[in-house]
Amino acid sequence: MADWELRPASVADLEGVAELRAVVLRPDLERLGRYDEHRVRQRLRDGFAPAHTWMIEVGGALTGCVALRPAMDAYWLEHFYLAPDRQGRGVGSAVLSRLLERCDREDAVVRLNVLRGSSALRLYERHGFTVETEDEVDVFMVRAPFSTREPAPDSVNLARSR
Numbered sequence: 001m002a003d004w005e006l007r008p009a010s011v012a013d014l015e016g017v018a019e020l021r022a023v024v025l026r027p028d029l030e031r032l033g034r035y036d037e038h039r040v041r042q043r044l045r046d047g048f049a050p051a052h053t054w055m056i057e058v059g060g061a062l063t064g065c066v067a068l069r070p071a072m073d074a075y076w077l078e079h080f081y082l083a084p085d086r087q088g089r090g091v092g093s094a095v096l097s098r099l100l101e102r103c104d105r106e107d108a109v110v111r112l113n114v115l116r117g118s119s120a121l122r123l124y125e126r127h128g129f130t131v132e133t134e135d136e137v138d139v140f141m142v143r144a145p146f147s148t149r150e151p152a153p154d155s156v157n158l159a160r161s162r
Helices: 011-031 037-047 091-105 120-126 153-161
Strands: 004-008 053-058 061-070 075-082 110-115 130-134 138-143
Touching (some): 004 091, 011 037, 011 053, 053 091, 061 091, 110 120
Antiparallel strands (some): 053 061, 061 075
């Protein structure tokens, strides 16, 4: 995995993130018959909150972004995009692990939505997210804080065998 860094986002990052979103989401949105080149960028512009967003850089170059927005009963993981040439190399998993560790320290629930059929579903499932609901376009997922989750069956058996 490449060395990566998170830096706070600023208003100046808006257009770069909007373009990254359009590139990353295009295949899934086209598959779902929902791609609109203006709307995909505008939805990001309408919801961009630099105060809750981090830019992901590898070697000093913009590679992605992620937002963790506080809500009343949880955090919402949003705008998690990695450049296609950086996907599948462990960066996304490492970034997600760091954010979820923070949420676990705060004993916080994390929610997200992802496009149906997206390969990102597997990433989220590996990190403890489960499907809460879904519609024709989105899958809504939730992850309980580590302290309140049931241990995996193998961990229970291992603990009993000691």
